[in-house]
Amino acid sequence: MSSPDTLEQIAVEIKTCTACRLHLGRKLAVPGEGPADADLMFIGEGPGFHENEQGRPFVGAAGRFLEELLETIGLTREQVFIGNVIKCRPPGNRDPQMDEIEACSGFLERQIQTINPKVIITLGRFSMARYFPKARISTIHGQAKWIRSRLIVPMYHPAAALHQPSLREVVRNDFARLPEYIEQVQDQDVVQEEPPSDPQQLSMF
Numbered sequence: 001m002s003s004p005d006t007l008e009q010i011a012v013e014i015k016t017c018t019a020c021r022l023h024l025g026r027k028l029a030v031p032g033e034g035p036a037d038a039d040l041m042f043i044g045e046g047p048g049f050h051e052n053e054q055g056r057p058f059v060g061a062a063g064r065f066l067e068e069l070l071e072t073i074g075l076t077r078e079q080v081f082i083g084n085v086i087k088c089r090p091p092g093n094r095d096p097q098m099d100e101i102e103a104c105s106g107f108l109e110r111q112i113q114t115i116n117p118k119v120i121i122t123l124g125r126f127s128m129a130r131y132f133p134k135a136r137i138s139t140i141h142g143q144a145k146w147i148r149s150r151l152i153v154p155m156y157h158p159a160a161a162l163h164q165p166s167l168r169e170v171v172r173n174d175f176a177r178l179p180e181y182i183e184q185v186q187d188q189d190v191v192q193e194e195p196p197s198d199p200q201q202l203s204m205f
């Protein structure tokens with residue numbers, strides 16, 4: 001019988017992965033970071049310039065905003081897992097393409113299975129589409145949905161709020177609801193979720 005995954009094993013595989021074209025331009029892959037038993041898991045889009053340089057998620061301006069948001073609910077980034085849909089930087093920070101998301105989805109799925117978080121917060125439309133295909137983030141942001149016994153909370157990507165100042169208050173308000181959601185899941189035993197949605201269903205609006 002094979003031994004269970006660890007985050008370290010998954011990260012080793014990510015760092016040497018050549019499953020999609022994004023490995024050609026990466027400096028460092030970004031597996032994600034945080035405790036293996038984190039209750040909260042944040043899933044963003046993919047590495048940007050600074051992440052590619054450092055091999056760590058959310059270390060640029062969007063990362064600083066995410067840390068600020070976590071602070072507003074009494075958390076630090078060390079207490080949560082922070083990862084991305086894709087682990088290597090797309091050239092020029094373009095959107096990830098469908099075949100790249102599909103090629104990378106096994107790593108994210110294994111991370112989720114290993115961490116087994118009680119709450120998953122999707123940041124931006126690409127991670128949202130994994131759970132809410134065809135939904136619009138402007139319609140469902142901040143609204144938690146039970147998927148089996150895990151709460152999935154779609155939110156705007158912090159970078160979107162930095163580019164569009166009117167979204168900052170929206171994101172802050174969505175974050176302010178997280179303690180309530182965390183409270184809701186405290187006594188829940190998490191049942192592992194179904195495999196990811198068919199990537200072909202992702203909404204590319």
Ligand code: SF4
Nearest residue numbers: 017020023088103104
């Ligand atoms: S983005 Fe994902 S699938 Fe593509 S090379 Fe990097 S780790 Fe592999």
